[in-house]
Amino acid sequence: MTKTTSWIRWFSETDRSHVSIVGGKNASLGEMISKLRMSGIKVPEGFATTAAAYREFLQANDLNAPLSKKLAGLKKDGSNLASIGKAVREMILKAELPSSLADSVTQAYRELETRCGRKVVSLAVRSSATAEDLPEASFAGQQETFLNIRGDKALLESCRKCYASLFTDRAIIYRRNHGYDQMKVALSIGVQKMIRSDRAGSGVMFSIDTETGFPGCVLIDCAWGLGETVVQGMVEPDEYRVFKALLDNPFLTPIIEKTLGPKAKKMIYARAGHTAARLVNTTPRERSSFVLSDKEVLQLARWACTIEKHYGQPMDMEWAKDGPNGDLYIVQARPETVQSRLQATALKTYRLKEGEKRKKRRLASGLAVGDSIATGKVCCLESAAQIDHFVDGAVLVTKITDPDWVPVMKKASAIVTDHGGRTSHAAIISRELGLTAIVGAVGATRRLKSGTEVTVSCAEGETGSVYEGILDFEVREIDISKIPKTRTRLMVNEGDPSTAFRWWRLPSDGVGLARMEFIIGNLIKIHPMALVRFRELKDKKARLAIEVLTKGYNEKSQYFIDTLARGMARIAAAHHPNPVIVRMSDFKTNEYARLIGGSAFEPHEENPMLGWRGASRYYSDGYRDGFALECRAVRMAREELGLENIVIMIPFCRTIAEADKVLAELSKNGLVRHRKGLQIHVMAEIPSNVLLAERFAERFDGFSIGSNDLTQLVLGVDRDSDTLSALFDERDEAVTTAIAELLSKAQKSGAHTGICGQAPSDHPEFARFLVEHGIDSISVSPDSFLAVKQVIAKAETALRSR
DSSP: OOOOOSSEEEGGGOOGGGHHHHHHHHHHHHHHHHHSGGGTOOOOOEEEEOHHHHHHHHHHTTOHHHHHHHHHTOOTTOTTHHHHHHHHHHHHHHSOOOHHHHHHHHHHHHHHHHHHTSSOOOEEEEEEETTOSBTTBOOTTSSOEEEEEOSHHHHHHHHHHHHHHTTOHHHHHHHHHTTOOTTTOOEEEEEEEOOOGGGSEEEEEESSOTTTOOTTEEEEEEEEBOTHHHHTTOSOOEEEEEEGGGTTOTTOOOEEEEEOOOOOEEEEESSTTOOOEEEEEOOHHHHTSOSSOHHHHHHHHHHHHHHHHHHTSOEEEEEEEOTTTOOEEEEEEEEOOSGGGOOOSEEEEEEEOHHHHHHSOEEEEEEEESSOEEEEEEEEOSSGGGGGGOOTTOEEEESOOOGGGHHHHTTOSEEEESSOOTTSHHHHHHHHHTOEEEEOOTTHHHHSOTTOEEEEEOOSSSEEEEEESOOOEEEEEEEGGGOOOOSSEEEEEEOOGGGGGGGTTSOOOOEEEEEHHHHIIIIIOBOHHHHHTGGGOOOHHHHHHHHHHTTTOSSHHHHHHHHHHHHHHHHHHHHTTSOEEEEOOOOOHHHHHTSBTGGGTOOOOSOGGGSSOTHHHHTSTTTHHHHHHHHHHHHIIIIISOOTTEEEEEOOOOOHHHHHHHHHHHHHTTOOTTGGGOOEEEEEOSHHHHHTHHHHHTTOSEEEEOHHHHHHHHHTOOTTOSTTGGGOOTTSHHHHHHHHHHHHHHHHHTOEEEEOSSHHHHOHHHHHHHHHTTOSEEEEOGGGHHHHHHHHHHHHHHHHTO
16 A cells, blocks of 8 residues: 655645645544544545655756746736746656655555556545645645646656646745745645536535625535636536525425526537536536526535534535535535635725716626726736736736736726626635625626726625716625614514625614515515416516526415515514514505416506505405415515514504404415414504404504504605605604604503614604614614614613613
């Protein structure tokens, strides 16, 4: 058996204390094999050449002095980088491996074949520098990897190429910029059993949300074939987010986001035994199918949590699925270097001024990286070699990026790429550089012309937009360290799952209002009845749109259930275990009609505000089946995904009889009050809710005051009327009298009381009034949180001093 020598170290005999011997990448592989194998984590078997072997290679070929002299000639401005790098690499490629080193490598290869139980083992040969994957500098991607290597000759040639890749142009300039001595960094070569992901799939995984730093989820991106397409952003991958807190429960499937990516291309090997790879089109079946099963997603997520716990910090991992047997493997793990190092006590928020945004035309859109806004002139480049054409402060627009692009990216105000996902090179480096970026903006290089002034906005959720012109925007800061503690719980209003994680650092007491109709209107986009009765739908345009959106679903209604359930679950995960109150749909008929296929199922009403809305829809023949889909989504979010902190709320419930009908309908769909801890609240927005509060309290666990509708109905003022706007005031004595009466009755009944309108944010005196009358919770928009919290604290102090 080949043992560890001064030239060779087996991964099983290596750990992370050996970075100076085998580099960061190989030390991490050894750490997982030697320490985490008992946890069920699979890492391909292999060995590494040592730093001493690299230095012996240089010594045996008398390369130290020539290399040092050549590198010393690098000009300050880097203008001769290409010629210096090429000359250094050629010196190494012409050199021979010392016979003792070559023999050690080939003997270890024979041993690896024996350990793997087969004669010919296809190899992955990876470079691992001794100054790599350190917390203060990420050297990832600076050196080369060679895949599908077979035979002694090919292996030794790959070793020489790995040594040469220590001096790629990007590696040379990166080390110089970070103050590392070029000749003191050594290179180790990792030789592993090759995982045939070209026949299956592969991807990238983070144990932290890459956009917000939310530590409670695992992010997984994947595509068919070799992982290079995901890493380099060549495709828009499948994407999953898994909620960590519930992973230990074997009866739950806490996948809170599951997005099917187009995955238009995949990378495969040209032919057996050759390192060359090529991009090919994926098949229609591959494009409409997820790479991973739910079981595989959960397995990877559990591995991510185990690795994170072992290393004691958030991790960035690459994984691969073996084509022959379908087994999953971790092929790389290194510290996450961006979000985990932010110790922010201040939340900075960006907002486009709506009036300005509406005046301008959106030119392109894709996945938002971060949540900032930047402006500048477009500069379209086809390759990093065109750096001389780039103007500092411009918006870089290109197809994809790789490590060669970093010098250009550092000069940009923002970055937009045609392709890529959240774990692509462009996304990762943009986060490291603190840049506004949009990836996967299909057609951006065609639509955005150099010299055009644009605004790049990532402040509107997961979709980032490029707008024509320089738009006006504002930046606010919330200092978390200055938020006081109060008896009155302060919650936030949320409806957009894509922004839920943005506010995880806020010390809120949960979500007082999550609007289900926001998820339906912005994510699902289809009228639920159009899915239930799709075969009856005669609108051809609507049918085509539904076919496109529900691609991959055998049962079209399941698209609605899955999307709605995961949307609610993502909001609930961001605030777990605090309550998240989800209001069942409260579209008006004219709003429902605007959904795809909706016009066929909605009547025309002269006054939709007072028409067929809220509770009255849920038990009616015209919407009962649609409400059943809403209920199935709530059950999925609570019982399958495990987010039992979801509380449901019934809007616009006019009478006691109507309340009983809705509760019966909920029970029929498996949502029984107090079963599995389910709480059901009701909106208090109609005078009847106030007058009969004690009887409503017998049927519901809490009230949430809807101050807008309550003001409208108490004062008889159309809330949408410009003419009557001066009369619409939540602080009017009639309205505050009704609210005070409701709070008094609810407290005597033991029901929870809250408010989710805008009034406490707009009017500090209104917030004080609520506190003085003993309201349990107030829910506001996140950017109003600090101001309202301070008002509540002052009001409570004043009450105590009386």
